[in-house]
Amino acid sequence: xMKKYDEAKEVLVKVExxxxxxxxAQYYKALLFAADGExxxxxxxxxxxxxxxxxxxxxxxxxxxxxxxxxxxxxxQYSYFPLLNNHIYDNLRENPQxxxxxxxxxxxYEDRLKKFGDL
Numbered sequence: 001x002m003k004k005y006d007e008a009k010e011v012l013v014k015v016e017x018x019x020x021x022x023x024x025a026q027y028y029k030a031l032l033f034a035a036d037g038e039x040x041x042x043x044x045x046x047x048x049x050x051x052x053x054x055x056x057x058x059x060x061x062x063x064x065x066x067x068x069x070x071x072x073x074x075x076x077q078y079s080y081f082p083l084l085n086n087h088i089y090d091n092l093r094e095n096p097q098x099x100x101x102x103x104x105x106x107x108x109y110e111d112r113l114k115k116f117g118d119l
Contacts, residue, residue, distance in 0.1 A: 030051050056091055069101070
């Protein structure tokens with residue numbers, strides 16, 4: 001999220017040496033490849049909204065994000081604040097479909113605040 005890709009690659013190499021079975025390694029590798037514009041490598045590891053967005057595949061990113069939200073898989077990556085603030089989604093910000101997703105997620109956030117308070 002801080003765009004320190006070289007540092008992230010170094011950390012990921014260390015993590016994989018320590019724990020070769022680290023389940024999120026493929027996800028983070030895919031993000032790094034996507035950030036570097038290495039489309040084939042990124043998509044061979046993971047196909048999701050973040051990877052698609054980083055690769056500039058806007059239609060695919062929005063479609064994936066909508067599907068994930070409909071499945072109830074929005075708990076972190078596709079909830080309001082990550083979508084609003086994560087630079088990964090910067091190239092989607094002008095898209096009306098993305099703006100609609102953001103507005104829907106904002107409303108869900110506000111509804112949760114009313115129901116549960118500011119935890």
